[in-house]
Amino acid sequence: MQHDLFADDRRDVHLGPGAAILSGFALDGADALIAHVERMAALSPFRHLETRSGKRMSVAMFNCGALGWVSDRSGYRYDPIDPETGRAWPPLPPLFLDLARRAAGALGFHGFVPDACLVNRYVPGARLSLHQDMDEQDHSAPIVSVSLGLPASFLWGGHQRGDRAVRHRLVHGDVVVWGGPSRMIFHGVEELQDGNHPVTGALRYNLTFRKAGPAQIIRQAMGHPSSFSQG
Ligand code: MD3
Ligand code: FE
Numbered sequence: 001m002q003h004d005l006f007a008d009d010r011r012d013v014h015l016g017p018g019a020a021i022l023s024g025f026a027l028d029g030a031d032a033l034i035a036h037v038e039r040m041a042a043l044s045p046f047r048h049l050e051t052r053s054g055k056r057m058s059v060a061m062f063n064c065g066a067l068g069w070v071s072d073r074s075g076y077r078y079d080p081i082d083p084e085t086g087r088a089w090p091p092l093p094p095l096f097l098d099l100a101r102r103a104a105g106a107l108g109f110h111g112f113v114p115d116a117c118l119v120n121r122y123v124p125g126a127r128l129s130l131h132q133d134m135d136e137q138d139h140s141a142p143i144v145s146v147s148l149g150l151p152a153s154f155l156w157g158g159h160q161r162g163d164r165a166v167r168h169r170l171v172h173g174d175v176v177v178w179g180g181p182s183r184m185i186f187h188g189v190e191e192l193q194d195g196n197h198p199v200t201g202a203l204r205y206n207l208t209f210r211k212a213g214p215a216q217i218i219r220q221a222m223g224h225p226s227s228f229s230q231g
Contacts, residue, residue, distance in 0.1 A: 013168065015156055018107060018142065018180025025103055026146045027173035030199070032095055034148055037119055037205055040064050040090040044082045046121050052076075058126040059189075065092040067116040067212040069135065076135045078116060078212040092117055099175075100144045100209040107177045109142040114209035122152065122192040122204040130157055130165065130188040133210070141211035142179025148172055148207070149200030150192060157186035172197065 013021040026033065046060035049071040063069060067078040068089045082089050096117055104112035116136075120128070133143060147170040154176075157165035163186065170176070178185065192204055 015168075015176075015178065016182040016185065018109075019178035019182035019185070020107060020176070021168060021170070022103060022106060022175040022177065023171075024173045025106070025175035026099055026148075029095060029099060030148055030173050033099075033146065033207070034199055034205065036093045036095065037148075037207075040093075040119070043090045044068075044085055044087075046119075047084055057128075058122075059128055060121040060123075060126075061118060062089070063116060063118050064090045064096070065114065065116045069116060069118045069210075069212070078135060096207065096209070099146065103144045103146075103175045103177050104142050104179070107142065107179065109177070109179050112142060112144070112209075112211070114141075114144070114211055116210045116212040118208040118210070120206040120208065122150070122189070122206070124150075124192050124194045124202060127191045128189040130155060130161060130186045132184050132186055133208075134184065136210050136212045137214045138211050139183055140179075142177055142183065144209040145176045146207040146209075147174045147176075148205040149197045150195045150202065150204040152192055152204055152206075153190040155186075155188040155190065157188075159184065159186070161186055172199070 010023045012023050041062060044062040046062050048056045048060050050056055051071055052073060052075050067080055070077060070079050070083060100114050101112050149172055151169055151171045153167050154170050155165040156168060157163050196202060
């Protein structure tokens with residue numbers, strides 16, 4: 001089922017080994033996901049992080065889960081504390097954990113228990129330039145992402161920054177799973193176009209579920225997949 005997804009084509013899309021777009025996989029729970037995002041953003045607000053070079057990212061973010069991805073002048077890291085509030089990030093809602101586990105399982109990655117969920121918020125004009133996700137300790141775990149609100153054009157590249165990238169449209173309720181050989185593919189999101197989504201208005205949210213820390217891996221290898229707790 002290798003084909004491009006555009007406009008009203010709602011089939012799943014095979015992206016590469018261990019990677020696919022699951023079209024509409026999160027549609028059923030989408031309203032509840034958005035309600036959780038808005039509730040949690042009252043605890044750990046959306047903020048525009050700075051890159052190491054001091055550039056303000058156009059995408060606003062916060063995290064939920066035991067670990068949160070943060071960037072500042074000292075670089076990127078996963079932090080159990082929200083530097084903005086001085087408190088732990090809001091816990092991962094069970095609905096989030098369940099969705100991520102089921103989506104990863106659909107690609108054959110069983111027992112996926114993320115410890116980090118980065119919530120990205122795009123306004124029209126916001127974009128994410130081509131990058132690899134490599135700040136996690138266990139690159140054998142997949143990553144699961146959920147698109148909510150306005151559609152986006154995402155870029156699927158190769159293993160070198162300069163490799164030609166293919167565009168795919170991601171719409172409300174789409175879930176992307178990427179693991180195995182596709183885990184380190186360069187990817188990005190093109191400038192969000194203007195629009196008005198019935199649920200989010202002029203916004204796109206993206207939830208990115210990751211296994212960021214090492215503790216779970218060890219326990220999982222020893223056969224205790226659900227006993228991970230925040231240190
Ligand atoms: C996987 N977020 O936060 S997720 C990130 O839509 C991030 O906010 C994007 O990349 C977002 O690190 C993309 C969906 C996606 C898109 C392209 C990919 C996942 C991908 C290309 C390769 C692997
Ligand atoms: Fe990424």
